[in-house]
Amino acid sequence: MNKPTNERHATGSTAAASAHGINTVFDYEKVSTVSPQEFALLLSTFDPDRFTKSDQFDIQRVELLLDIKPGVLAGENMYLESYKCQSCGKQLAFSDFVYTAIKDAGHHKSFVVHTLIGAKMIRNKHRPVRCSNCDTVSDKPLNYWINNYQCCNSGNI
């Protein structure tokens, strides 16, 4: 949100950044899903006490970041593993995860929106999250959860 940057890091991928810096490998059509059983097992290990749940203001930030109409995500349950920014002290939340997805992973906003509200059940790996307040990246990968999209291996959350 503060200093502009021309850098764009396509983390974890050898691919295919377009001229606009968008990582074209991430196509929702190609995202693999897990079985309902696997997803339920993952969810059964979820411990909300270890997570920060987005309040309405954080959800509004997510909507702003993704250029979607206010209220579309209202009432969604969004969680990010509890973590305080080591630099500015901000309690990171799901909007920081979305900020990271756009800024560091080079994801197109449309891809992120579809991932978050699509019908696919997706399990992804945990990842370092960038503080949207001071741009510092967390010193460890963080878990996250929203409806149909979550991290990690069962037992890890």
Ligand SMILES: [Zn+2]
């Ligand atoms: Zn910070």
